[in-house]
Amino acid sequence: MAITSSAIARCDGDYVFILDGHEMLAPDDHPTPSQLARMRHTPVTDQVPTPRTALHFIRQNGIQAPGEVACFTLCMNTDPAGIPQLFFIQPRLFLNNYQPDAAKVEDRGIHYANPVHNALSGYVKDHAVAYTPIILLHNMPPEREEKRRGQRKKMNITGLYADVKAEWKREKGYVKKHGQPMPLKIRNGRPFFYMGNSYADLGENGKALYWYRQYMKRSNFGEEKYQALQQLAILMHREEKDVEGALQAAEEADRIVRYRRAEPLILRAEIAVAEKDFETAIRCLDRAATIPAPDTVMFLQGPVYSYLPDVQRAQCYAAQGDWGRAVEYVEKALSWRRGDPELLDQRDQYQSMLRRQTTEPNLLLIDSQRSFSGDLAQHWANSGYTVQRQDFCDERWKGWADLAWFEWCDQNLIEWSRKPWVAPVICRLHSYESYSDMPPQVHWENVNHLIFVADHIRRDFFERWPDLVDRIRWSVIPNGVDPAGLTYRERQPGKRIGFLGYINHKKGVTPGLTDLIYAYPEYEWHLAGQAQQADLWRDLLFQIDDLPNVWWHGWLNGKGEVNDWLETVDYIISPSIVESFGYNIAEAALTGIKPLIRHRNGAAELWPGEWIYRGVDDLQRVLDGPYDSAANRQWVLDRYPLQKQLDATDALIDRIMAEGGRHRVQPYATPLQRELSLE
DSSP states (O other): OHHHHHHHHTOOSSEEEOOOTTEEEOOTTOSHHHHHHHHTTOOTTSOOOOHHHHHHHHHHHOSOTTOSEEEEEEEEEEOTTSOEEEEEEEEEEEEOOOOTTOSSGGGSOSEEEOSSSOEEESSOGGGEEEEEEEEEEEOOOHHHHHHHHHHHHHHHHHHHHHHHHHHHHHHHHHHHHHSSOOOGGGOOOHHHHHHHHHHHHTTOHHHHHHHHHHHHTTOOOHHHHHHHHHHHHHHHHHTSOOHHHHHHHHHHHHTOGGGOOSHHHHHHHHHHHHTTOHHHHHHHHHHHHHOOOOOOSSOEEGGGGTTHHHHHHHHHHHHTTOHHHHHHHHHHHHHHSTTOHHHHHHHHHHHHHHHHTOOSOEEEEEESSOSSOHHHHHHHHHTTOEEEEESSOOHHHHHHOSEEEEESSSHHHHHHTSSOOSSOEEEEEOSGGGGSSOGGGSOGGGOOEEEESSHHHHHHHHHHOGGGTTTOOEEEOOOOBOOTTOOOOOOOOOSEEEEEEEESGGGTIIIIIHHHHHHOTTSEEEEEEEESOHHHHHHHHHHHTTOTTEEEOOOOOSHHHHHHHHTTOSEEEEOOSOOSOOHHHHHHHHTTOEEEEEOOTTHHHHSOGGGEEOHHHHHHHHHHSOOOHHHHHHHHHHHOBHHHHHHHHHHHHHHHHHTOOOOOOOOOOOOOOOOOOOO
């Protein structure tokens, strides 16, 4: 304390900022700020400021009035995922008004008091303001931590024992003077509380229990009492095997609603698991998961407010043989600790048990864009497959799959074709991949079959890479469209033309679409979609900025919004330079709308000639041509029914699966054990 006071006395700024030697302000790219925001249940719509930004705000504007002290979040021993072992609020920035030579303590200003567990003093408690987004990382090296334990035992215990003796002496003096025990409201239990904490930190649990019980006789501070009850419950359960006493202490803590925390519920769940009462354990864990981490000066355990309830729920469901729910909660735990090897092994184990409960084959669907595989995934699930739809692959899924389907000939296929699979591998190629440099990088000897969605794409593919003709087994299965959710009605020619699609080079938006907009100012142009190339997007905005007949509708989320938007247009236009199909064309035609399709490779093979225009001037011919809503719809229903695509896909899969089986990889069996820290 003397060293700290001496340091404060030498500060000449408006504020004093305190850091330990092994502490640092969390960098902007550190995972802890976002993890803590999630633990505190901060709404995703709220912008979480970075620690540096929040601290800069204080530097510019000062502490929020009437603040004298700013309290930050101190995170101790954060793991690689950014989850701290312990975290709490602590005053670290305060007004520099220290007067060390003042005769009276109350005139010294803000300073540190107490020789052990020193605390900031000399300010009005209501003038302390919490700035929780400012996060300090307190990560002491293990060897230093071990050395520090020894120092704490010598320094803290000695100092605290002196405070305890002084408090005992004060209590005895009161009894001698008044003939009755000292009232609770004027007792000081803090030395006893910190003695319990210190011995728990040192692992001397028997002594910790003694001092916590001494504290409970003198407790008059609600939040501190909550922490002591929590620690008592843990120690009584694990040290004394006193289940009844532990439950009583945990439930008493849980009843203090003002300071409600998740730790007592985690302990109650642990006790229930020991008694094989998994339903009670799950109820406690479900409640624990709903409690946000509070802003408190008391120690909070990072695992309790992040992945631990999910890990323990997974273990409870596994104990009941509900392997599906067990996998579900391990997945949730992995959302906190991505790549955790123990959690991955746990999921492998549960998935292996889940497979043993069913004879259905496992189908792994890898789709980095998730644009066109939804109908297939639903169909396969309805057909009896156990389907996992993932953005990316990894080794555990490779071992799980009876069949692997790669949607897109992209980086996923390149990476996962480097080594052979025991399970058959199928890739479905759309269009953009044929004009990239990715197909030659694939190890085609490890791919069983390649599906093209259109024959003109197949021709382009093999014209670019003729050496692949003899290396690949292929077929053409056209796309299929489901009319469900699309409202059909008889329509008439009108003056409203719609565009729906991504803003990228292949879609022909600029100059192709913009040239048409200039040439046909008497029409309304309704554009919807999402930008994928910034330069084209900026040019489109520039071209249409001052045009009164152009509306931008943004991205349409799902079939329902697409259907509603199609009600506002009379035509759908596709100015693309290349397409393998065009779901926007097919879905618009199913509602009765007449499509307008730029003349391009494959267009005449896919669509009727009266829909196709050749250049700006020729568009008027198509606009003036026949408009038959029923014929528009029937063209798609006859040629591109979803069931036709599904049947062809099923036949291909059946044939490939019949050509060979697979070897089941034995799962890992490493259990994940987690216990509450007593620190």
